[in-house]
Amino acid sequence: MNATHHQDIVIIGAGYTGMLAALRTARRTRRMPVRITVVNPSARFTERLRLHQIATGQQLAEYSIPDLLAGSDIEFRRAAATALDPTKRMVALDDDTALGYDILIYALGSVSDTAGVPGAREHAFTLDNRALAQRFSEQLPGIAATGGSVTVCGGGLTGIEAATEIAESYPGLSVTLLSRNEPGAMMGEKARAYLSRALDRLGIDRRVGSDVAEVLPGAVRLSAGELLESDLTLWTAGVRVPPLAADAGIRTDERGRVVTDATLRSVSHPEIYAVGDAAAVRMEWGPLHGTCQSGMPTAAYVGDTIARRLKGKKVAPFRFGYVHQPLSLGRNDAVIQFVTADETPRRWYLTGRAAVGYKETVSSSPLPVFRLSRHLPVPVRPSSAGHVA
Numbered sequence: 111m112n113a114t115h116h117q118d119i120v121i122i123g124a125g126y127t128g129m130l131a132a133l134r135t136a137r138r139t140r141r142m143p144v145r146i147t148v149v150n151p152s153a154r155f156t157e158r159l160r161l162h163q164i165a166t167g168q169q170l171a172e173y174s175i176p177d178l179l180a181g182s183d184i185e186f187r188r189a190a191a192t193a194l195d196p197t198k199r200m201v202a203l204d205d206d207t208a209l210g211y212d213i214l215i216y217a218l219g220s221v222s223d224t225a226g227v228p229g230a231r232e233h234a235f236t237l238d239n240r241a242l243a244q245r246f247s248e249q250l251p252g253i254a255a256t257g258g259s260v261t262v263c264g265g266g267l268t269g270i271e272a273a274t275e276i277a278e279s280y281p282g283l284s285v286t287l288l289s290r291n292e293p294g295a296m297m298g299e300k301a302r303a304y305l306s307r308a309l310d311r312l313g314i315d316r317r318v319g320s321d322v323a324e325v326l327p328g329a330v331r332l333s334a335g336e337l338l339e340s341d342l343t344l345w346t347a348g349v350r351v352p353p354l355a356a357d358a359g360i361r362t363d364e365r366g367r368v369v370t371d372a373t374l375r376s377v378s379h380p381e382i383y384a385v386g387d388a389a390a391v392r393m394e395w396g397p398l399h400g401t402c403q404s405g406m407p408t409a410a411y412v413g414d415t416i417a418r419r420l421k422g423k424k425v426a427p428f429r430f431g432y433v434h435q436p437l438s439l440g441r442n443d444a445v446i447q448f449v450t451a452d453e454t455p456r457r458w459y460l461t462g463r464a465a466v467g468y469k470e471t472v473s474s475s476p477l478p479v480f481r482l483s484r485h486l487p488v489p490v491r492p493s494s495a496g497h498v499a
């Protein structure tokens with residue numbers, strides 16, 4: 111690296127992965143001539159892992175991004191990235207300014223995909239940000255008071271966590287979970303049976319194999335034609351990623367995620383690294399799907415790898431294997447399915463209070479990791495991440 115030239119490293123997105131990538135890069139390059147800037151539309155850090163708790167009105171701690179970055183020499187820009195120009199190496203921001211970069215970390219995450227079903231965008235809530243989750247929570251007491259109904263569309267982990275949280279907080283509500291596959295289909299038989307009993311205990315009605323054809327005000331129409339009354343509808347069926355990379359001609363997969371090489375650089379633009387939900391990362395056993403569990407190791411790896419490359423050192427490829435599928439079932443129950451690296455269920459699973467404690471540890475761990483990362487490169491799943499020390 112030319113010692114007289116500052117390397118400008120810009121991170122777009124300050125969710126779980128953007129924050130960790132920024133802090134880790136700053137720590138690893140602290141005596142080097144780099145300038146690191148993080149761009150995010152809100153100065154508040156969104157604990158996405160807890161948005162279903164916000165959606166039922168729980169009061170949770172709030173964290174400010176500038177506070178989490180304090181003392182790290184990272185500059186925070188409160189803005190949304192609106193476009194990328196990879197030829198000029200510029201990011202356009204919604205405050206009509208632009209940032210130049212030598213290295214870009216693309217960490218824009220994902221949002222619920224409401225585009226495919228008519229009415230979903232207009233008439234269903236999502237858990238995409240704190241404000242939406244809060245607005246959803248404000249509706250619940252009134253609907254519960256009249257014994258009304260809530261429909262959760264999507265029986266993946268987010269849908270199950272939301273439905274159980276709602277049913278536990280508001281026993282007077284009639285909660286329906288609509289899903290294409292059996293909830294917890296990816297879990298082992300015993301964990302799935304436990305989940306099924308928990309859904310029964312909470313009185314959650316399941317409609318399996320039900321594709322939603324349309325979301326209406328006060329109702330959901332299934333593809334078989336049935337009309338379900340729904341005072342409040344929550345959409346958790348699938349995610350999509352922001353279109354910035356695809357719009358800029360950066361190579362993306364069919365879902366708009368940046369296709370990466372073995373060291374998490376864009377295959378078309380190697381000065382761009384991609385992490386978290388917005389990255390299409392492939393391991394020898396298959397592709398990663400968007401989770402915090404896999405996203406945090408991508409971020410830690412990218413911080414380490416950028417620093418090593420700037421120092422002219424060799425880098426090892428990124429390696430990751432899943433460990434668990436942690437699932438909260440309200441505040442008083444949970445089920446954790448342990449898995450092999452490629453997410454095949456193992457025989458072991460955890461339930462009840464032990465699982466509640468485990469899940470809480472998983473959900474709260476990113477914040478201490480951020481705080482510690484200002485001072486030392488904290489191991490982030492070293493057993494499976496395999497990043498360079």
Ligand SMILES: Cc1cc2nc3c(=O)[nH]c(=O)nc-3n(C[C@H](O)[C@H](O)[C@H](O)COP(=O)(O)OP(=O)(O)OC[C@H]3O[C@@H](n4cnc5c(N)ncnc54)[C@H](O)[C@@H]3O)c2cc1C
Nearest residue numbers: 123124125126127158190191218219386387400401402403
């Ligand atoms: C209710 C719920 C529960 C979950 N539970 C689990 C769990 O138990 N375990 C697990 O592993 N995963 C879980 N997930 C998934 C997990 O939250 C995501 O995989 C994780 O947040 C991905 O991190 P990220 O940094 O890629 O994206 P995000 O955390 O979504 O962060 C993206 C950031 O980019 C910002 N951004 C977006 N557009 C722009 C722009 N144009 N310019 C600048 N910034 C922008 C956003 O504001 C945000 O701050 C859950 C998700 C939900 C919704």
